[in-house]
Amino acid sequence: MKKLTYLFGLLGLMGLIFISSCSDDDDGGSTAAPSVTAPAITSVQVGQSVDLSFSVTTPGGYKSSSVSQSSGSATVSTEPAAGATSGTVVVSYTAGTSAGAATVTLTVTDNADQTGSQNGTVNVSDSPVPTISGIPATASIVGGNTLEVTAELAAEDGIATFTVVIDGTTTAIDSTFTGSPTSANVPVAYPTSLVTATTTAEIVFTVTDGDGDDVSFTHTLTIEPPSEVELASSRLGLAEYPGFDAATNTLTMIKGITYILDGFVFVNYGQTLVIQEGVVIKGLPGQGSGASALIVARGGTIEANGTADEPIIMTGVADNLQGSVLNESNALWGGLIILGTATNNECNGGVCGTNIEGLPADTEPRGIFGYGDTEILGPNGELVDENGADYATIPTGGQEVTFTEDAADDSGVLNYVSVRHGGSIIGDNNEINGITFGAVGTGTEVEFIEVWSNLDDGIEFFGGTVNLKYVVLGYIGDDFIDYDLGYDGHIQYALAYQKASTSVSSDPNFGEHDGGSSPDDATPFGSPIFSHITYYGADADGLQALVFYRDNAGGEIWNSIFHNADGQILIEDRSGEDSYERFLAGQPGGDNDNRIFISNNLFSDISVGGVDLANINDVFGAVDGNDLNDVPASTTAIQGAFGPINAIGAPDFGTTGTSIFVPSQAGDAATGGADASAVDPFFDNVTFRGAFDPAATTNWIDGWTKTAEVIQ
Known part of the structure; x- marks a missing residue:
């Protein structure tokens, strides 16, 4: 025409x-x-x-x-x-x-x-002019999903072009048509982003015929924020999930959306998980390979920046945060695992091939921590099952990576993060800790974190050098702080709060401090420094020890309070290399880097076997292996070294709310603290003892921790 x-x-x-x-x-x-x-x-x-x-x-x-x-x-x-x-x-x-x-x-x-x-x-x-049909004028979709429609085009003069303009940006769909057909059905897919508030997108469809006539049709898409987003276990890590930005390899978890973990959800090598303040992450229940956990693999990064007003909470799906589960409930999901390439004695002199505790070693190679190995990775940082299915050559878009030792390994940031009700059982003697750090380095920032009501340990370090400040551990089933494989970081201001009924293991400790593993004399021995810790126990809490040094572990505890607990600080003394060797190494004129040193601490209401201790020397002892009834003669030397530089006293704690952890300004804990900053600049120079400043007008655990909520 x-x-x-x-x-x-x-x-x-x-x-x-x-x-x-x-x-x-x-x-x-x-x-x-x-x-x-x-x-x-x-x-x-x-x-x-x-x-x-x-x-x-x-x-x-x-x-x-x-x-x-x-x-x-x-x-x-x-x-x-x-x-x-x-x-x-x-x-x-x-x-x-x-x-x-x-x-x-x-x-x-x-x-x-x-x-x-x-x-x-x-x-x-x-x-006759072209027509467009098959597309509704309006539609609504939940953010993160994809709008899929089919444009039914017709033109007597033949279809020349078809374009789609989304919010002013032209998207080529099928701009030319061979043979100028008089009709065509063109599928259109529009992936939407996750949103926190309802928004709209204007999509304009235009078809032009062979004579230059064109017709446009405007579709208005309403995008609603989802209440939940489920993340299933994936070899591709974050790359399969809604909102993943392939240009930056980043997934941002958005405030206002609850994220559900279904299985082991990994942040793969080269990927970054950003978690906005106030985000809630919930893990589905399950045991063994069916457990749910959030794992940051080597080379992955987590940026979890909560605030005191809007903490990031990780818990089980049964927890509605309004009291739907008992305070003592645990093992409702797994926990948080972060892996790096920092110093540890598992890798010393050889190649690491060890999976972190809490992950099935035979099926999940992304659980390897440390350095010395070379891996072939897929285009999304993925490792595959090592049982005969590894990459033999570098796949398209993939790379070969050699993991090298880096004491300053940077796995990201944890600020105001509360991990609750975890500890799924993977197998015999293999549970997931509240937070696990595997060879994580000093480049990682960790401040204001909490683990609440975990079946196994609160925090466990497998080597590494990561430093922590402002740590809360409450209602822990086994050890509050456990370290192994040469951990050599620092911790200042931590609360370990126990309730007797929550000690569910056979040998819980406020601190289980382990050194090497096959052999015990592997170096570095592990010599972290803890300062300003409040260990707050309960009657009949069932502790094996306040702190137990084993397997050639060293370590230092300064300026801390041990209150209302049954147990001693024990140092293993057996034939061969053991933690007693670390004690001897640290005696005057000895090794300041791989020693046991305990100084300026206050002990209040401590008992052994139900008998209150009145003599500070009785707080310390040696033990042959795990037989607490076998007391070696070395106990005398340990008591002679540490008794004079520690004290039994009265912190004079408050009586209501979280003030029960705060000493009085007139109590024995208000003074007597040594300057830990002289040992390492990581530490603040404060003169009180324990985790809380008696002169502070606010308590740093208030408002964001489950512990403070329960105590109130």
């Missing part, structure tokens, strides 16, 4: 698409006048009808609309609700009997009688 000559002048009218709004706002209204945005030029055949969608903004509240046209007829068919501040006005336009360019003018009036208008242009053709 022939085109009329008016089309040659149509280009001069193209500027009418978005003519500036003409407003009658001389009435001095305090709000802005309405603004109107016209749709793109569309085409219609003589005598036929087409809908035009005008976007309107009415700060003064929508009142009414009117329409005029240069030819044909037009009526308002759809308009916003009265008082709305934005929306869409749909004008139904019917072309007249003559071809040409028609102008349709929409005028909008607000509640202050201010007006705004805009001109839209319609190309009226004497030949």
